[in-house]
Amino acid sequence: MYEKLGGDKVLSVIKSYCLENQIVLDSTNLSAPIFDCGLDSLDFAAIVALLELEFGIDPFRNSMEATYPASLQEFLDAYS
Amino acid sequence: MNKSQTGYLSYPDGTWCPAAPIPKSSEVIHLYDQPTTSDLLGVYALAWPSNLIAVAFGSFHPSIVQTFIREVKSSDKTILIKTSGTAGEPKISVIPMERMRRPNASSSELTGENIWGHFFDNTRIAAHNVVAHVIATNGTIASRENGLSYDELVSFYRKVGVNCISLTPSLARRLITSRAMSDWKLKQITLGGEIADQYLLDRLGRLFPNARVTHVYASTENGSLFSVSDGLAGFPASMLGKNVGVGKVLTISEGALALYDPILEKIDVTDDLVALDASASRVFFRGRRGSIINVGGRKVSLQHIKQVILEDKGVLDCEVFGLDDKFLGNLVGARIWLKNSSELAKTEIQRFLSAKLEKWERPIKIVWVDSIELNSNGKARQN
Helix, strand or coil: CCCCCCHHHHHHHHHHHHHHCCCCCCCCCCCCEHHHCCCCHHHHHHHHHHHHHHHCCCCCCCCCCCCCCCEHHHHHHHCC | CCCCCCCCCECHHHCCECCCCCCCCCCCEEEECCCCHHHHHHHHHCCCCCCCCEEEECCCCHHHHHHHHHHCCCCCCEEEEEECCCCCCCEEEEEEHHHHCCCCCCCCCCCCCCEEEECCCCCEHHHHHHHHHHHHCCCEECCCCCCCCHHHHHHHHHHHCCCEEEECHHHHHHHHHCCCCCCCCCCEEEECCCCCCHHHHHHHHHHCCCCEEEEEEEECCCEEEEEECCCCCCEEHHHCCCECCCCCEEEEECCEEEEEECCCCEEEEEEEEEEECCCCCEEEEEEECCCEEEECCEEEEHHHHHHHHHHCCCEEEEEEEEEEECCCEEEEEEEEEECCCCHHHHHHHHHHHHHHCCHHHCCCEEEEECCCCECCCCCECCC
16 A cells, blocks of 8 residues: 555646646646646656656556546546 | 887886786686786787687686587687676677687778777777787787776876777766866777767867777677777768678668678678668667667657767766656656756756657656766666
8 A cells, every 4th residue: 555645746746747848737627638738648657657756656557457547637536 | 118029018017018928738728817908918919829729718607617618629719708788797708719810990000109008897808809909900008907996097008108098988978077088198099889979979089189089880799890980970871881801791681780791691680770861871870779669659769868968068977768658668767977966957958858859758757866887898887
């Protein structure tokens, strides 16, 4: 059982990543489809990798298939 | 200074003396656990005693030596040596002694007195290639103690008047940054064992304007195949289709450098990936097979990323590697050693990479390190 991260902490890492990579993140509607918020599949994979490297947490580790969360909210919930 | 009949001298501890001869005993195998350069000179330059059929360099498990002894024939003249790439454990190779006595491929010879010093482990083939080259070109080589640090080796070589050196690109980068080589009056710098990038070649050209900078391509099986001294990375495409001195023709196959044997009509494909530039006039090395990773369906060359990172003036050295990723297959990671490890310097390099690399090429995770470890041959360790 790993330590849970708060959604705020994860969002903070996402925003940091977007700033470094000059991505305009739309986090106004967290329920919108995940790839409508300004991130693409590479960004998503990078953020998951960064969160694992930094906090040792990867909620997708044990999933049999690599399935993207439907929305940004679902992504944040995976860590909460 | 008196030169022996063979035209060389060994030079241990700053004094001149002849090379150490192989003992003319009844042994059929002679083992050098920790050979000196003088020992190498003795093996390759002096008369090979008729009863001696094989020499082993390095420390081997007894079972390996026993197998070697059983398998060598009285007509063989072979050496047993460890060879290695940049990753994994060294492999054990048996090489015909004649190959080491053949002059190495080289461009026009240097005039004047050439006093060589190498930075390789004497049990590795790179050191033997240098010794063979010195013998073939009637040069002189400094014979130093084993176990010296790189800086001590530089000091010793400078003290005894070495003006030609042979080392890996990783070590060259290291020595440049430590200023150990400042104002060294070199006439020849030979790089081998790793890809020589343009940035390093340019830096060496600026720091040593009177030196010829050469990078050599060699393989364990065939020895030194060709050298390039035009100051540019890669090699001219005009060399393709030409004989490279082992009776084989240089070519490209499956995206890698290959050697075609016209007599056996056989092609040996190396693990060195290459590509022609846009004008098809230059061939560049793209890294070893296995150094191309797949990031979300896009092929990414780790060697290319490494070369871009090295272009930043704030970077001393780096390693680039693939990270497994369940969504995209791989992502790129890097260990970077900066001259100045301030937050500003880190931000600057990341901005530099954002401008120079495609999104899928940019390292997702950068680990800032204080050094990049080199193996005993001066090659960067790969993880």
